[in-house]
Amino acid sequence: MIKIIDINFLNEKAAIGCFLIKDNDDLVLIETGPSIYYDNIKNSLNKINIDINRIKNVLVTHIHLDHSGGAWKFAKNGANIYVHPKGSPHLISPERLMSSATKIYGDQMGRLWGSVEDISSEKVISVDHKQIIRIGSLEFKALHTPGHASHHIAWVFNDVVFTGDVAGAKIQNGPVLPACPPPDIDLEKWEDSLKILEKENPKKMYLTHFGEHKNIRSHIDELREALSDWSLWINEKRKIFLDDEILTKNFNEYVYKKMQAAKINDELINQYYAANPPYMSVAGLKRYWEKNDK
Ligand SMILES: [Zn+2]
Numbered sequence: 286m287i288k289i290i291d292i293n294f295l296n297e298k299a300a301i302g303c304f305l306i307k308d309n310d311d312l313v314l315i316e317t318g319p320s321i322y323y324d325n326i327k328n329s330l331n332k333i334n335i336d337i338n339r340i341k342n343v344l345v346t347h348i349h350l351d352h353s354g355g356a357w358k359f360a361k362n363g364a365n366i367y368v369h370p371k372g373s374p375h376l377i378s379p380e381r382l383m384s385s386a387t388k389i390y391g392d393q394m395g396r397l398w399g400s401v402e403d404i405s406s407e408k409v410i411s412v413d414h415k416q417i418i419r420i421g422s423l424e425f426k427a428l429h430t431p432g433h434a435s436h437h438i439a440w441v442f443n444d445v446v447f448t449g450d451v452a453g454a455k456i457q458n459g460p461v462l463p464a465c466p467p468p469d470i471d472l473e474k475w476e477d478s479l480k481i482l483e484k485e486n487p488k489k490m491y492l493t494h495f496g497e498h499k500n501i502r503s504h505i506d507e508l509r510e511a512l513s514d515w516s517l518w519i520n521e522k523r524k525i526f527l528d529d530e531i532l533t534k535n536f537n538e539y540v541y542k543k544m545q546a547a548k549i550n551d552e553l554i555n556q557y558y559a560a561n562p563p564y565m566s567v568a569g570l571k572r573y574w575e576k577n578d579k
Contacts, residue, residue: 287445289496290329292322294351295397299456299495300560301351304447305330311421314364315344315440315447316493317355321399326355338362342420346449347437348372349466350386350398351560352493357401360408367418369429370411372436376404389466389565412438428485432475433464439482446487451478453508454494454561459553460544461507463515464494465566470573472516479505494560515540519570533567 286307294301303316303326312335318326327337343360344367345353356366356376368376375382379401387394412418414429426441433450440447455461482490483505490498498504518539519532526532540563544554 287442287491288333289491290326291495292318292325294318294322295559297556297559300556302491302493302495304491305335306423306442307335308422311423312340313342313344313420313423313425314340314359315491316346316352316449317343317359318352319350319354319398320358320401321355323355323358340364343367344418344425344438344440344447345372346439346447346451346493347434348375348382349434349450350382350401352449354398354401357404360404361402363408365408365410366404367410367412367427369427369436369438370413373409373411375436376409377406378403385468389568428478428481430478430481431469432471432478433469435469435471435474437478439478441485441487444488445491446482446485446489447491447493448482449493451475452482452490452492452498452504453511454557455492455498455504456495456553456556456560459549459557460547461504461511462540462557462561463508463512463566464561465512465515465569465573467565467569467572470569472512472573475512476509479509495556515566516570516573519567520574523571523574529567529571532571533564536567537563 288305290303291299292301301318303318306313330337340359341364343356343364345356360366383401390397412427416427418425428439430437430439430451437449437451439451450464453461453463522532526535
């Protein structure tokens with residue numbers, strides 16, 4: 286059984302999720318959300334008669350705080366945290382991760398994510414590309430899928446994939462949009478990762494932002510188009526709007542107008558902006574182009 290848990294991030298529905306996989310007594314949680322939403326997960330699990338302390342295995346897609354900021358709380362309960370080898374040092378000592386996140390979120394860090402504590406190294410398990418993880422009767426395969434983040438894993442379970450951020454965000458019947466935060470955005474690697482997903486050919490993808498989606502080919506193509514559209518826009522406009530604030534304001538308007546033109550209602554737009562604020566992508570894509578300016 287796969288249960289989608291909505292953590293109700295910023296009181297928005299379907300902005301950030303995590304997933305419980307259950308087979309009799311075997312339980313695995315994929316993603317944790319930020320630490321301040323731990324009690325929301327606990328309450329969701331209580332409703333299906335599962336004590337959160339029974340979660341002893343947590344798989345995270347990557348170490349961004351909206352995906353694994355709460356992993357330390359599960360580790361304190363004795364859970365193993367499975368993560369990309371490039372992510373594990375930052376779960377064990379999160380100082381650098383926190384200072385890099387503070388550059389993006391400034392004084393909003395506490396309100397958005399809550400606290401982050403060290404995880405003892407024996408609870409952090411690095412997982413290689415294509416490595417199989419067995420937990421009781423449950424079997425998962427890790428796919429290293431960089432592009433959004435260098436430390437990204439998409440987790441294959443039977444014929445579905447938990448895609449973290451590598452398959453973008455799609456909320457309800459809204460558009461597929463990428464999240465492009467600094468510092469790792471790499472469009473070439475991202476394209477390679479999309480090919481890995483296509484090759485896997487899953488029946489469904491489970492997106493952290495948000496939920497279950499089926500039309501894999503069109504979904505991935507739509508993501509390719511949006512990535513190309515956003516990155517070309519940033520590359521062109523960063524040479525015109527030299528001030529970051531003005532560049533960001535214009536990009537926000539660009540994205541907002543496109544969503545309005547696609548007849549997306551304001552409620553859904555707010556869910557997207559909570560899950561994936563476009564200003565983040567300005568900084569990430571600008572950095573990508575500065576590194577790759579030829
Ligand atoms: Zn992310």
